[in-house]
Amino acid sequence: MSAKRLPAGGEINRGKALRFTFDGQPVLAYEGDTFAAALLAAGHKVVARSFKYRRPRGIFAAGAEEPNAYADLRKAGETRINLRLTTELAVDGAELRSASTAPSALHDRTGMLDLFARFIPSGFYYKTFIWPNWHLFEPHIREMAGLGRVDVTQTGPEGEQKNHHCDAVVVGAGPVGIATARMLAEAGQKVLLCDEASRMGGSLLSRDAVIDGLPGRTWARQNLDALQALGVTLLPLTTAFGIYDHNLIALNQRRADGSPDLLWRVRAGRILLATGAIDRPLPFDRNDLPGIMSAQGALTYLRRYGVLVGERLVLATNNAAGAGMARAFCEAGAEVVLVDSRPAAAEISAPGLRHLRGVEIRKAFGRKAVTHVQLSDDQTLTCDTVLVSGGLTPSIHLYAQAKGKLRFDDQKLALVPDSELAGITVLGAARGDFALDRALAALPAALGLPEAAVIPAEGTPWDITPAWPTPGMKGRVWIDYQHDVTTKDVALAARENFVSVEHLKRYTTLGMATDQGKTSNLNGLALMGQLTGRTIPEVGTTTYRPPFTPVPYVSLAGNRGGERMNPLRRLAVENQHRAAGASFGEYGGWLRPAWYGCDESAIMTEARLAREHVGLFDASPLGKIEVIGPDAAEFLDFIYYNTVSTVKPGGCRYGFILSENGIVYDDGVLVRLDESRFIVSCSSSHVAGVYGMMEEWRQDRFPTKKIFIHNATAETATFTVTGPKAREVIRAAGIEADLADEGFRHMTTRWGRFAGHELRLTRVSFTGDRSYELSVRQDLASGLWQKLAEATAEFKGGLVGIEAIMILRAEKGFIVIGKDSDGMTRPGDLGLSGPLRNKKTEFIGRRSLLQDEAQRPDRNQLVGLVPSDGLGLLPIGAHGIDLSGGAPRSIGYVTSSYDSVSLPHPVALGLIERGASRHGEEITLQHLGQRRRARITPPCAFDPEGERLNA
Structure with a gap:
């Protein structure tokens, strides 16, 4: 492969040079280059290693279908991993490192793995590493797996997001997309046109075409200017990566200046997909060598970036597109041998062109780059680059994401849309109209604009002959370049009965590489069909899922970070808490007083005041x-x-x-x-x-x-007065209500008045003492809190933070969901099994409670725990252990643990195996290597009879 930069041509700005490094080697680029174009021009043949065998890989394509060329980019202390070099614009000063290679892509020391390829076919890890123990191998396998390395110390800028509404979104700014956008805009519709390339024009930027009497590039430029004048939103460098319910289409717009991507959420009345088609690889032995490229990709590098990918080219094709591309390379000064597998293909001639018909490539040769090929007639051709064009595969990913059904077109040898979807229309090459004149002629009817004039164009009739991989092909015929899937791997899957297309995908990892099968899936489906005696439609396709191309997490997250992701909620009387010396913490998404005072020593004081006299607690976050x-x-x-x-x-x-x-x-x-x-x-x-x-x-x-x-949670403030003097505090605060126990018992509610306004009082207790919850409108909260605080102080009480409340509730055995329960806790484990036996009506989760798992007698159950070794507080998270079997076995764990203000010993709650039947038993606990002893007790350690509720 002897690629070079031509002295003229392309769209790059040769007056502005850029410099970056690749695996430590300096590379010259120009403004407008992609990294891939610059690497080709600099002669870099090997830019990556395959995922499993670490075989050398070169640049294959020029767009989002590229399966090989990925690298990590570092600049100005920021790292971005797994960038597709064919779609990323070159950046001055960037440091590129080929993904997961050491020390470089060219000299990767793990390349020796390919020597053992015969011993590690698809699925080998499922069979090999189960003995003696998967966990012996797992760390090493995981260390080798993956692409790129995340810099965990990096904190990047926030992403941006934008919501947009329009009448129509046109995806793809090739000739069909541009014509569609103009017809709709001239009909008075609000239109958005997006394309993933840095410049709009699609195939017109690389292929020769005549539209409406103008050269393709001229026509594109004039129409894009017209679209801008019509107010059409034009978004280059923007990938439509997913279609979701109700015609929501998601776009990821990359920024040429390197700033974070912009995520567009677009609601459109209509989505029009003019996404074009991808050039397919051809199957032959060693078709993965560096220097073997997509013919369309090579033409793009020539016409857009002024890079001739080789001087002695073999262009292998099975379709009508090969002739025009061969002429273009000859005109650029290359010697070209056009190897056309169609025996009846029309003879073409040009200076430097040799045309062979009815033959195909059988095998490629070379070590780290292709040097020559052998044809099916045993002829050998010396070359520095092989270009392949195995047919066009429509980009129907977005259509399929929207639940569109596909059919296989036997004439075009491609999967095409089978039916129309409401609000979604597929146009041009994406629907199988590969001839430009036919694609443009079909537009008015497809758009529902019969009055629109048909745009005349010159087109080459589409002609193609099959060139699928076949069973029994000799050598190593690669289907998925990045994941190292060969025809033999697909045959192995068939022999082992992984013939379902989804099973084939997962067993061989076919189509699971970073290009998501854009170049490999159809060849894999065709081969599986032949192996099992089925057609491609009978084999079917895997499920198309977004994103079409990778989307940075920063783009998906946008500015939803910190409080903008989970807004911190604030209490109505926060300023009064601060004036009282509150130390705040985040509890359940609310900023709440943890305690009042200088340090945590205030917690025990508050708990003691509430237990002996009275406490005032802000319970506003409780749901209402x-x-x-x-x-x-x-x-x-x-x-x-x-x-x-x-x-x-x-x-x-x-x-x-x-x-x-x-x-x-x-x-x-x-x-x-x-x-x-x-x-x-x-x-x-x-x-x-x-x-x-x-x-x-x-x-x-x-x-x-x-x-x-x-x-009504946000509009209502709730304050809890708890303790023996709670009733006196409420009366002293000027609240008008009948508080006599005869009519206002525990677990009842009634209405009262404060400052002339309605107030709700409820007798419930989370502390075990007489307690009242007082709920008022938020605008009355400040005045009520002030009165209650003054009355509380009058009766020798004080303000109570949430940490003190946690102690009081633990003494009573009251649980906190998520703290004293886990993702396995059911009601019976917490001592409440009656409703399951007695409740006659259906309720959420009832059926699950009748399963064997829920009825196991050895489930972890809520208990109290009292230290019995004299060593004080039990550590939260300490595991109860059973030593009867020799090795320690966990029988549960401590969920809450506190020093008590009411009892002469610490209190703790836990979930212990069969705990409800083990009261009085001593168990061993283990935490961070230390062992403790504790006695199992009922959860309620303080006032088990509940006498203090009416004290």
């Missing part, structure tokens, strides 16, 4: 989701594990909400205000989740019922 309507009770019976419809107006009930697999998702108190109005008080961190769950079930299971759900 109102469920209203005649059918609300029936609905909540389905939502809750417990029966809640029997709760009388003015009453409350504690209960669980489960996921569909029977796991405890949330707990809390349900308040019934009247016959048709309930308040679901869920955990502060689960408000959004519970609200979303209820709304989903309302729509799916109760669509005809009269139910209204309103999340």
Whole structure:
């Protein structure tokens, strides 16, 4: 391969030189070059190594279909990994490193793996590394796997995102895409035209064409100017990578200046796909050697970048496109042998051109680059580059993502769209119209614009003969270049009965490389069909999934980071907490007082004050989701594990909400205000989740019922007064309400008034002491808090942060979901099994609770734990261990652990195997190499009779 930069030609700016390095070697480029074009011009033959065998790989194509040329880029301290060199514009000062090679792509020391290729065919790792233990091999395999190395210390800039609405999105700015955009814009539609290349024009930038009497490039330039004048949004360097529901199309726009990509979310009335087609490789022995390239890719390097990829070319083809490309290379000064497998192909001639018909390449030769080829008639041709054109594969990925069905066209030897989709139209080469005149002539009817004039063009009739890989081909015929899949691997999959197209993909990794099968899939399908006696349609295709090309995470994330991803929610009386000396922390997405004072020593003081006198706690983040309507009770019976419809107006009930697999998702108190109005008080961190769950079930299971759900959490402030003096504090704060125990018992609610406004009081307790929750509108919160704080101080109490509340609730054995439960915890594990036996109506997760797994007697169950070794506090996360079998076996773990303010010893909660039946038993705990002893007790360590609730 003796590529060189021609003294003239191309679209590059030869007046502005750029310099970068590749594997430490300096490379000269010009403004407008891609990295791949500059590397070719500099004579770099080997730019990468294949994934499995580490075989040398050269540049194959010029666009997004490139399967080989990837590298990591570092500049100004920033690293970007796995960049496709054929689509990335060259950057001055960049340092390129070939992906996962050492020390370089040319001299990669892991290249010796290819010597053992016969012993490591597809699927070998499934069979080889199961003995004696997969984990012995896993670290080494994972170290070798992957492409590129992430710089974990790097913190890059935020990505950008944009929402856009228009009448039509045209994907692909080739001749068909440009003509489509102009017809729609002239019809008065708002149009967006995008193309992944740095310059719009598509095939017109490399192929010779005449449209409307003008040279193709001239026609493209004039029409793009006209589109700009018509107000069409033109987006070069922009890939449409996915189509989603309701005609949402996602675009990733790259920036020529190197700034983060821009993600467009576009809602379009109509999506028009003029995405063109990809040149297919040809199958022959050693068809992966560097210097073997896509003919269309080589023509692009010539016409756009002024790079002639070789001086002695063999251009192998099976279709009508080869003749025009051969002439172009001859005109650039190369000697060309056109090897056309079509026996009846028309004879062509040009200076420096030799035309062979009815023959094909059988084998390529060379070590790290191709040097000569052998033809099917045993003729040998010396060359420095081989160009292949095995037919056109329409780029129908976006159409297939939108659930479009494909059919195989026997005349064009390609998969093409089979039917129209609502709101999506496929045009031009993407639908199999490979002749330019026919593609343009079909536009008015396809667009529904019969009055639009047909654009005349000169086109070459499409003609092609099959050139599929066949069973039993000799040598190493490569299908997936990057993942090292050969015809023999596909044959092995067939012998082992992996004949389903999805199984073929996963067993051989065919089509799973970074190009996602753009150059390999169809050849693989054709070979599997021949091996199993099926046609390509019968073999079928794998599922097309977005993205069409890789999208940077920074683009997908946009500016959704930190508080913009999870906005930190703030309390209505935050300023008053700060004035009182609160130390804040983030709890369940809310900024809340952890304690009041200089340091953590205040926590125990607050807990003791609340237990002995009275404490005031801001509980505003607790969920307050109102469920209203005649059918609300029936609905909540389905939502809750417990029966809640029997709760009388003015009453409350504690209960669980489960996921569909029977796991405890949330707990809390349900308040019934009247016959048709309930308040679901869920955990502060689960408000959004519970609200979303209820709304989903309302729509799916109760669509005809009269139910209204309103999340009132953000509009309501809730303050908790807890402790023996709680009732006196409420009275002293000027709240008008009957607080007599006879009419206002524990787990009931009633209305009162504060400063002339309505206030709701609920007697529930998370501390085990007499407690009242007072809920008011947010605008009344500041005044109420001030009055309650003054009254609390009057009765020798104080403000209480969430850390002190955690101690008080642990003494009572009250759980925190997600802390004292895990992703396996079911209601029975927490001591609440009655509803499963007694509840007659259906509820979320019921079926899962009847499975054998949920009924196992050796499940981890909630218990209390008291240190019995005199060493003090038990460490959270310490595992209970069973030593009866010799090696330690985990039997659960400590979930909460605190020093107690009410008991002479620390308290802890845990989930321990068969814990409910082991009260009084001593167990061994282990944590970070240290062993402890603890006694299992009931979860409630303080006031088990509940006498203090009415003290």
